[in-house]
Amino acid sequence: MKINEIGKSAKEALAYVKAIPPAQGKTMMNVPFEKRDLVRFGFIGMGNRGANQLHDILAIKGARAVAISDPREEAMLKAKEKVTQAGQLAPALEKNWQSLCERSDVDLVYICSPWELHTSQAVQAMECGKHVAVEVPCATTLADCWRLVNVSERTRRHCVILENCCYGKQELTVLNLVRKGRFGTLTHGEAAYIHDLRSELVASQSEGLWRRKPHMTRNGNLYPTHGLGPVAWYMDIHHGDRFARLVSMSSREAALSEYRDATLSAADPRRLEKYTCGDMNTSLIQTANGRTIMLQHDVVTPRPYSRLNLIQGTKGIFSDYPPRVFFDGQKKHDWYSYDTIEDAYEHPLWKKHGAQALKLGGHGGMDYIMNYRLVQTYRRGLPPDLNVYDAAAWSAPGPLSDISVAWDNLPLPFPDFTRGNWRQTGSAPLA
Numbered sequence: 001m002k003i004n005e006i007g008k009s010a011k012e013a014l015a016y017v018k019a020i021p022p023a024q025g026k027t028m029m030n031v032p033f034e035k036r037d038l039v040r041f042g043f044i045g046m047g048n049r050g051a052n053q054l055h056d057i058l059a060i061k062g063a064r065a066v067a068i069s070d071p072r073e074e075a076m077l078k079a080k081e082k083v084t085q086a087g088q089l090a091p092a093l094e095k096n097w098q099s100l101c102e103r104s105d106v107d108l109v110y111i112c113s114p115w116e117l118h119t120s121q122a123v124q125a126m127e128c129g130k131h132v133a134v135e136v137p138c139a140t141t142l143a144d145c146w147r148l149v150n151v152s153e154r155t156r157r158h159c160v161i162l163e164n165c166c167y168g169k170q171e172l173t174v175l176n177l178v179r180k181g182r183f184g185t186l187t188h189g190e191a192a193y194i195h196d197l198r199s200e201l202v203a204s205q206s207e208g209l210w211r212r213k214p215h216m217t218r219n220g221n222l223y224p225t226h227g228l229g230p231v232a233w234y235m236d237i238h239h240g241d242r243f244a245r246l247v248s249m250s251s252r253e254a255a256l257s258e259y260r261d262a263t264l265s266a267a268d269p270r271r272l273e274k275y276t277c278g279d280m281n282t283s284l285i286q287t288a289n290g291r292t293i294m295l296q297h298d299v300v301t302p303r304p305y306s307r308l309n310l311i312q313g314t315k316g317i318f319s320d321y322p323p324r325v326f327f328d329g330q331k332k333h334d335w336y337s338y339d340t341i342e343d344a345y346e347h348p349l350w351k352k353h354g355a356q357a358l359k360l361g362g363h364g365g366m367d368y369i370m371n372y373r374l375v376q377t378y379r380r381g382l383p384p385d386l387n388v389y390d391a392a393a394w395s396a397p398g399p400l401s402d403i404s405v406a407w408d409n410l411p412l413p414f415p416d417f418t419r420g421n422w423r424q425t426g427s428a429p430l431a
Contacts (some may be wrong), residue, residue, distance in 0.1 A: 035381025
């Protein structure tokens with residue numbers, strides 16, 4: 001977290017959050033892609049995530065991987081082989097990601113690099129005239145959230161947040177239930193990223209090379225979008241509502257340091273690291289229309305995986321892990337089996353493409369559905385399901401929670417990255 005965002009006082013931090021930079025271009029709300037039959041992808045980052053996303057893109061009609069960039073030559077060569085095995089022409093290999101962004105044969109740059117590179121790579125791609133799709137979080141500071149918005153508006157290029165959890169079978173079924181009014185007027189949601197990553201964080205390879213660093217420099221919600229994205233869709237955030245304010249607090253840190261000390265040798269230099277991020281961060285968000293959201297982050301304690309994924313309304317509730325529902329009029333205190341309603345409310349995307357999605361895998365098929373929609377909205381000349389305002393607002397609880405925690409749980413206004421255009425509802429995603 002940049003020191004100018006934490007500020008030297010709570011008053012200075014609050015003033016920083018409230019500041020809205022002048023617009024550099026017109027809104028990107030409801031702006032369509034230019035229609036084209038073939039979408040040419042350039043991939044940055046061929047680690048585990050990049051390789052998996054490439055696998056999905058190669059299976060989608062109308063998508064072609066024309067360029068690959070990774071600092072590791074062996075990773076690029078492996079990706080090249082995968083592309084040619086899929087029956088496509090061999091992609092260009094660019095060791096420098098800047099060179100990939102400059103290529104005239106790339107329509108969309110697909111970014112799967114470590115977090116700290118996301119914003120700079122997305123900005124460069126847009127400045128080079130490319131649309132961009134970015135893994136999460138898209139930004140880790142408020143300054144970078146605004147930077148993405150401003151560059152997207154100025155260049156008229158889309159910045160799509162690759163939030164795969166919005167496209168899960170259960171999440172889209174719940175979205176269908178919401179849209180059909182089964183929960184009535186929505187009042188509250190709960191979202192989280194609760195995932196025991198201790199072994200990955202202290203590993204000497206892959207994400208262990210970089211993902212532990214934020215635990216030493218920040219104290220807040222390091223990874224907010226997986227749980228928040230689906231709840232934002234349920235609540236039509238940026239399509240008639242928006243996040244308006246946030247307050248956050250963190251527990252003490254204990255689990256990661258204890259796990260490290262129990263698993264690493266006494267001579268390991270990592271034993272000297274000091275972790276500042278609390279084990280559990282809990283943030284409360286209120287929307288402009290008066291709804292509330294509880295948002296949590298915990299990747300270091302031994303507990304089962306959960307994104308919470310709860311949505312409450314005046315006529316019922318859905319709560320996940322395990323999935324269950326309750327509707328007004330049922331016997332009090334008895335949950336209703338989710339399995340009995342899933343088929344009736346299965347989303348059309350899953351009805352049509354679910355078999356292919358499950359065949360390819362990718363987080364239970366959600367990766368394929370997300371990538372299929374990205375390609376199809378581009379090919380058909382439609383607005384993307386997820387735009388730069390989602391990229392900024394869903395990433396922003398990261399730095400906002402850092403600021404709130406640093407100043408004794410300071411309540412903060414939530415920046416309106418749409419600059420008021422959330423009121424012009426247009427078409428909600430997948431409507």
